[in-house]
Amino acid sequence: MKQSAVQPETRFRFRALASLAVAGLCLTLIGAGCRSATYVDSAGPRTIVTLDDINIQDWNEAADRMIDSLLASGVLERAPEQPSVMAVSRISNHTSIQVDTNMLTGKIRRDLNQSGKVLTTTTIGLGGRVEDPLAQTEREFQEFMEDRPSEQRRPYFTLSGRIMEDQVQAGRTRQATYIFQLAMTEITSGLAVWEDEVMITKQGTRPAIGW
């Protein structure tokens, strides 16, 4: 019988090292699979990325880029009265998922308000559906009591838009593109004085933590 050229001691060391490496790998895999729940910055790069949803970072980025574009366009200065008043019109969802479009318009409204360029009305809404019915009822009550119409400022601009998606696949790799389109219309002329589009494309085979 042919004898191995390797000494038993060397063989033992090799096996011990191999066992340690396997054990280390197993521990790492187990550790990676078990993450305790923790807080992450909603605006930071450690949030979860999925292909089937518009994630919080997608809403943030779309809104942020729209705000930058709108402020840089200079159209807000065209209103005769500053700050101008804006009403949010229809933001239609043409994706396969159910979304709350306020995720987009809410941040845009807050940041525009903070810029001092635009105020948003909460008592004028599409189809008569107002955001703050109490404010509207109270105004109507005050008009009735004082027997004269209140000096309510009417909107000069309206904000409308749509959200669309495009899904494609190559082998196991999927790609999802979410397209955010917004337009600001000057009510008196009926013209879209500002329009922009933000596309967010994600590609992969499974969800991931961080980006």
Next chain:
Amino acid sequence: MKAPNLLRLAITLPVAALLLAGAACQTSTVDTVQPAEWRGQPNVVEDERITTDRRLARIIEVRGVNEATVSNDLLRVQVELRNTRQGLRRFNYQFQWYDNEGMIVQQATTPWRTLQMEGGEIVSITGVAPSPRVTDFRLNLMNSTR
């Protein structure tokens, strides 16, 4: 299988995997053409850099910072970056805004944004101040967390 053969296999397999991975990651670089002399006169800002990730600083070269005013009184900042490497690189960035007393001006959210640059590509990233009170800015850059 004998121990030396196993050892050889243990060395050969990772090397082969690295070679295959290298082949899969195609390098692509961007060539750029621009006027020899720019006609515009950007308002260039002298910048101070605080580097904590030297690797990122070597990969992403900050070529220049300039600013302008939009909507009458809002600061707009543009930072020109160049990927010094041969292949695609991903990183994140965030603008922060400060008033003339050095206090941070809060937005509804100040999100990090992701940016990917092909090898050698020059990209300008811009940010618009959220308020006329803003007089200064800070740009944070970090490597992709993945």
